[in-house]
Amino acid sequence: MSEDEGASSAPLDFIRQRVADDVAAGKHGGRVQTRFPPEPNGYLHIGHAKSICLNFGIAAEFGGRCNLRFDDTNPLAEDTEYVESIKEDVRWLGFQWDGPEYYASDYFTALYEMAERLILAGKAYVCSLNVDQVRQYRGSWNSPGQDSPDRGRSIEENLDLFRRMKAGEFPDGMYTLRAKIDMASPNMNLRDPALYRIRHAHHHRTGDQWCIYPNYDFAHGQSDSLEGITHSICTLEFEDHRPLYEWFLEALEIHQPQQIEFARLNLTNTVMSKRRLLELVKTGRVSGWDDPRMPTICGLRRRGYSPQAIRQFCTSIGVTKFNSTTPMARLEEALRHDLNESAPRAMAVLEPLKVVIENLPAEVSETRSAANHPAKPEMGTREIVFGREIYIERADFMEEAPKSFFRLKPGGEVRLRFAYVIKCHEVVKDPQTGEIIELRCTYDPETSGGKTPDGRKVKGTIHWVSAATAVDAEVRLYENLLLVESLAEVAEGEDWKDQLNPGSLRVLQGCKVEPSLAGAAVGQNYQFERNGYFCLDARDSGAERLVFNRSVSLREASDKG
Numbered sequence: 001m002s003e004d005e006g007a008s009s010a011p012l013d014f015i016r017q018r019v020a021d022d023v024a025a026g027k028h029g030g031r032v033q034t035r036f037p038p039e040p041n042g043y044l045h046i047g048h049a050k051s052i053c054l055n056f057g058i059a060a061e062f063g064g065r066c067n068l069r070f071d072d073t074n075p076l077a078e079d080t081e082y083v084e085s086i087k088e089d090v091r092w093l094g095f096q097w098d099g100p101e102y103y104a105s106d107y108f109t110a111l112y113e114m115a116e117r118l119i120l121a122g123k124a125y126v127c128s129l130n131v132d133q134v135r136q137y138r139g140s141w142n143s144p145g146q147d148s149p150d151r152g153r154s155i156e157e158n159l160d161l162f163r164r165m166k167a168g169e170f171p172d173g174m175y176t177l178r179a180k181i182d183m184a185s186p187n188m189n190l191r192d193p194a195l196y197r198i199r200h201a202h203h204h205r206t207g208d209q210w211c212i213y214p215n216y217d218f219a220h221g222q223s224d225s226l227e228g229i230t231h232s233i234c235t236l237e238f239e240d241h242r243p244l245y246e247w248f249l250e251a252l253e254i255h256q257p258q259q260i261e262f263a264r265l266n267l268t269n270t271v272m273s274k275r276r277l278l279e280l281v282k283t284g285r286v287s288g289w290d291d292p293r294m295p296t297i298c299g300l301r302r303r304g305y306s307p308q309a310i311r312q313f314c315t316s317i318g319v320t321k322f323n324s325t326t327p328m329a330r331l332e333e334a335l336r337h338d339l340n341e342s343a344p345r346a347m348a349v350l351e352p353l354k355v356v357i358e359n360l361p362a363e364v365s366e367t368r369s370a371a372n373h374p375a376k377p378e379m380g381t382r383e384i385v386f387g388r389e390i391y392i393e394r395a396d397f398m399e400e401a402p403k404s405f406f407r408l409k410p411g412g413e414v415r416l417r418f419a420y421v422i423k424c425h426e427v428v429k430d431p432q433t434g435e436i437i438e439l440r441c442t443y444d445p446e447t448s449g450g451k452t453p454d455g456r457k458v459k460g461t462i463h464w465v466s467a468a469t470a471v472d473a474e475v476r477l478y479e480n481l482l483l484v485e486s487l488a489e490v491a492e493g494e495d496w497k498d499q500l501n502p503g504s505l506r507v508l509q510g511c512k513v514e515p516s517l518a519g520a521a522v523g524q525n526y527q528f529e530r531n532g533y534f535c536l537d538a539r540d541s542g543a544e545r546l547v548f549n550r551s552v553s554l555r556e557a558s559d560k561g
């Protein structure tokens with residue numbers, strides 16, 4: 001990580017302030033131990049990056065440690081593919097967890113023993129109500145719940161039934177183990193929540209060893225405690241679960257981490273729940289979890305985001321207690337900021353129009369040197385060839401051009417980047433379709449490097465590539481995944497997928513790029529002059545095929561002018 005990311009003179013956010021206060025007060029012996037606890041039921045997304053930067057960041061800043069723990073208590077949704085991708089993404093973001101990675105499933109035995117302890121203390125009971133009955137008995141926000149008929153079951157009977165649940169004697173759903181707390185609590189989470197359910201399902205790590213699985217609320221806090229976590233940082237939805245988190249730790253008399261909640265990251269014009277992302281993958285609306293339109297870490301990586309750009313973004317949005325939605329433009333701005341500094345420049349023509357320089361013989365060509373970065377001579381130069389046939393962008397020529405059009409027009413002049421001023425004499429059209437297929441121009445040999453010795457004004461400068469040396473490429477342009485800013489705008493009963501942007505992917509074939517780009521490496525980003533920042537597509541490019549993704553345009557769409 002670069003130095004300017006970590007060290008900052010900005011005031012501490014409320015979580016860091018709290019941690020600093022605890023350290024100063026000597027709480028937990030001044031120790032700081034955080035954790036990032038993903039459920040391995042999907043790939044990580046940019047929201048997770050916020051949590052990763054926060055947990056690993058705080059640990060690093062306070063000389064502490066951060067664990068990676070897979071919250072794998074739901075055998076049905078979880079998979080080792082997700083475990084591997086999560087580890088890869090955390091590392092790629094620039095973080096290393098403390099020790100081995102942990103799994104909630106490592107604690108199944110310990111959690112089971114804790115549950116028995118709660119039974120023995122008269123604080124948990126086996127309940128035979130089914131899901132619907134549990135809901136009815138729970139009451140509502142304004143009415144208290146009703147005790148389960150099994151609430152008074154004896155400790156011996158509870159223990160016996162719980163052991164038989166574990167031994168596999170009962171079918172799914174027949175019993176649950178519930179905490180005995182308070183059916184009249186104004187906090188619904190305290191109305192005798194379930195701790196264990198019966199689920200005869202294969203688990204990605206423990207196989208068929210267990211047929212009862214702990215609920216998230218029971219597993220999470222106790223896992224935190226077992227790992228000696230000091231600050232358990234989570235998103236705001238868990239604020240109402242904090243009393244339960246604390247109740248378990250107190251009832252079990254074990255190490256008590258402090259749960260602290262913050263507002264999750266929401267971004268405009270995209271989806272961020274793993275359930276919806278999975279739906280996009282499964283229905284083939286995107287090419288996979290790493291589709292460059294996805295807000296997943298692997299999607300952003302394939303799109304051309306660097307770890308620093310993502311970390312900078314996470315730092316810049318800060319940490320608060322208020323739910324809000326961050327404009328996608330801010331994420332893109334973080335990337336531009338990063339790439340403007342680091343990306344070498346290159347020329348690529350996305351929608352080519354051939355230009356013949358009539359006063360340059362076919363056998364003559366001239367090699368010119370082009371700076372790789374306008375402000376960084378240390379990034380070196382490359383050679384580009386100017387010859388009789390070149391390509392320019394179709395959009396850089398206009399037959400009936402308004403006065404304000406400073407690019408090429410019939411009889412007009414334009415400057416070619418790094419080369420000469422050219423003048424257009426003739427427009428060649430397809431006699432059938434009327435489409436412009438070629439421009440006949442001349443170049444002014446006195447204007448090397450674009451300077452006009454007679455001082456005549458040539459306002460426009462355009463990029464180009466030489467036809468003789470250009471390489472063919474496919475270029476993919478991206479827009480937002482969603483047409484609407486937020487799915488809250490989608491009416492009930494409507495399919496949210498109807499809001500997918502049909503223009504989110506545009507594929508351009510037959511693009512012409514300068515030959516240096518044939519050697520582009522995966523992970524290297526380039527600024528294609530005037531067209532934006534691009535990177536080689538890690539999945540679809542090969543020896544025979546160049547595919548570039550546009551990572552981001554040069555400017556936000558709304559301030560193009």
Ligand code: ATP
Nearest residue numbers: 037038039047048050051234235264265272273274
């Ligand atoms: P999703 O809602 O996308 O399925 P989740 O919360 O179920 O996400 P987990 O794997 O349980 O996903 O999340 C791991 C950690 O990442 C949790 O601590 C969670 O609070 C945090 N996290 C998830 N989404 C966001 C987000 N949008 N912003 C900040 N933190 C997040």
Ligand code: MG
Nearest residue numbers: 038039071216
């Ligand atoms: Mg979750």
